[in-house]
Amino acid sequence: MHPLPADAIYLDHNASSPLDPAVAGAMREYLTKSFGNPHSFEHAFGWAAGQAVEKARSEVAAAVGADPDEIVFTSGATEANNIAVLGICRALPRERRRILVSAIEHKAVLEPALAAKDLFGVEVEMLPVGEDGIVDMPRLRQALDGGVGFVSIMLINNEIGTRQPIEEIASTCREAGAIFHTDAAQALAVEDLDVQSLSVDLMSLSSHKAYGPMGIGALYVARDVPIRPAPLLFGGGQENGLRPGTVPTPLCVGFGAACSLLMNRRSSDRARLSALRARLLGRIVDGVPTATLVGDPIRRHPGNLSIRFANVEAERLIANLQPRIALSTGSACTSGTPEPSHVLTAVGLSVREAREVVRIGLGRFTTTSDVDAAAAIIVQAVAACVDA
Numbered sequence: 001m002h003p004l005p006a007d008a009i010y011l012d013h014n015a016s017s018p019l020d021p022a023v024a025g026a027m028r029e030y031l032t033k034s035f036g037n038p039h040s041f042e043h044a045f046g047w048a049a050g051q052a053v054e055k056a057r058s059e060v061a062a063a064v065g066a067d068p069d070e071i072v073f074t075s076g077a078t079e080a081n082n083i084a085v086l087g088i089c090r091a092l093p094r095e096r097r098r099i100l101v102s103a104i105e106h107k108a109v110l111e112p113a114l115a116a117k118d119l120f121g122v123e124v125e126m127l128p129v130g131e132d133g134i135v136d137m138p139r140l141r142q143a144l145d146g147g148v149g150f151v152s153i154m155l156i157n158n159e160i161g162t163r164q165p166i167e168e169i170a171s172t173c174r175e176a177g178a179i180f181h182t183d184a185a186q187a188l189a190v191e192d193l194d195v196q197s198l199s200v201d202l203m204s205l206s207s208h209k210a211y212g213p214m215g216i217g218a219l220y221v222a223r224d225v226p227i228r229p230a231p232l233l234f235g236g237g238q239e240n241g242l243r244p245g246t247v248p249t250p251l252c253v254g255f256g257a258a259c260s261l262l263m264n265r266r267s268s269d270r271a272r273l274s275a276l277r278a279r280l281l282g283r284i285v286d287g288v289p290t291a292t293l294v295g296d297p298i299r300r301h302p303g304n305l306s307i308r309f310a311n312v313e314a315e316r317l318i319a320n321l322q323p324r325i326a327l328s329t330g331s332a333c334t335s336g337t338p339e340p341s342h343v344l345t346a347v348g349l350s351v352r353e354a355r356e357v358v359r360i361g362l363g364r365f366t367t368t369s370d371v372d373a374a375a376a377i378i379v380q381a382v383a384a385c386v387d388a
Contacts, residue, residue, distance in 0.1 A: 004323065009370045011327045013209075013363035014158055014186060014304055019254070020211040020364070026257035027213065030250040038249050039238060049249045056256025060218050063259035064184075064203065065194035072219045072239045073247050073255075077185040078108040080204035080219035081152075083242065084181045085109060087229025088150045088202070089116035096149030096177075098123045102135050103346040104160075106183055109152050110342075127153070131348045132296040133162030135169065144176035149227075151178050155198075156186040159330045159343040159359055160295035161304030163187075170199040179227060185209050185217075189262060189364075190270050190302055201225040207251070211364060212258030216251035219243075269364055273303040276362050280371045281305055287379030294347065294357055303362035308349070312385045314358045320381045325374055327360045 010018070030052060036045025038053045054068065061068045074080045089099060101113050103126045116122045125143055128136050135153055144151075151173045156163050166182055173180040180199070185206035187193060195203060203220040207213055221228065221242070229242065236244035284307065285291050294306040309317065314329045321327070330341045344354035362371070 002323065007373075008323060009325050009374050011325060011360045011362060011366070011370075011374060013366075014161070014301070014359060014361035015328060016208050016214065017189065017211045017363050018365060019208075019213060020258060020261060022261060023212055023254050023257045027250045027254040030253050034249070036249075038247055039236075052249055053247055053252045056252040059256035059259045060205070063188065063193065063262055064205070064220060065196055066220050067223065069240075070195075070220055070223055072221060072242050073252055074217045074219055074243055075215055076208075076217035077106075077183060077204045077206035078217075079243075080206075080217050081106070081108040081181075081183055082112045083219055083229055083232060084202045084204060085112040085150075085152060086116055086119070086232055087242070088179055088181070088227060089113075089120045089122050090230040090232075091227050092120075092122065092149040093227075096147055097121060098125065098146055098148045099150040099152070100125050100127055100140070100143055100148055100178075101151070102127045102129060102153045102164075104129055104133060104157055104162075104343045105152065105154055106158055106185075109154070109183055113152070122149075129162075129346055132299070133157055133160050133343075133347050134296060134299070135164055137165075137168065137172070140169065141172060144173065144178060148173075148176065148178045150181070152181040152183070154183040154186075155191070155203075156184070156301050156304075157295070157343060158186050159341060160306040160347065161186075161301035162295045163299045163301065165299075166198050166200070170201075174199055174201075179225060186301055186304075188259075190266060190273065192266055195220055195222065202229070207255040207258060210258050210262060213251050213254040216248065216255045218255070265364070270302045273362050273366075276366060276368065276371050277303060277305060279368070280360065280362070280375055281307075283372065283375035284378060287375070288382050291382075294344065294349070303366075305360040305362075306357055307360065308353060308357045309382050309385075310353075310356060312356055312382055314356055317358060317378075317381055317385055320384060321377065325377055327358055329355075329357065330359055 036049040038049035040046025058068045181202040189210040205218045207216045340354035
């Protein structure tokens, strides 16, 4: 057990956000009283659970401008990404068996794409990005000329916070006849998502990045997508046959409740986070003038800072901040691996420079006093690392 100090400050919202108390309240009944299987159609317990799941599906759909029957519940964005990538690649016609992914995708997209190469014989091409983390659009257009059937590019990067011009990318892919998927796990909490405006065919969502519970996510599958993803699992036929297994009612209810809250909070959360981010960055740079921001300074997640502290090893800095400040070196899904971040090297950092970058993620419950205290502690810890 590692008890948290009372004054601990959580700045790792890009890894996971805390459960909103209102969401916990909505889930409570389905953890205790309404425990029926939502697929049991013969009795009232099943009816109540089933109605709760469908209400949650409608709430998730509303948060992204979709229809409820276009939402498939999954165990999280990782599973949603796997269904999208592997499911589509399995169904692609022979003349369209080339796929494109950006060099800074989450491993939950990159690894299924490479697996599809071995499993289904597709050709995989990595699209380069600039120093700002934005996909090279001329290179994308050039690559689309060669019979590409599927493209996956994330909306907001989980490490450096860069926001891709998804509307332009999706439109370009659609004109070329390629199915387009985006991983929007980091975007749900801060973007006014609308699948029609974005022109996406498939979109992955995560609950625990948006103040909902862990263990639940969703895949949006457009009703008019030319090729539907083929199922990867079998047995039960739930979720229109795409994702079999008993749907977890309490988690669905929590995800739906989180999405309902977002509908009224995203705009104000976005403005407040942007102000807090600017305040924190300013105070850090004042104390450590050599600190530099990684990624696009404007087109980025409003609560994300990816900062390089020259000549300071990120892992050592973070260790020195424990247990007071929670932040990270990058994706929680790949932490502990010896290799440098593929995202950071893709935007032009050397291996040494990549190991000097920390990720800070602000969230709904971050306060101004949290930001001020964290800035002072981080500046002091950087100085200690330099002097050691």
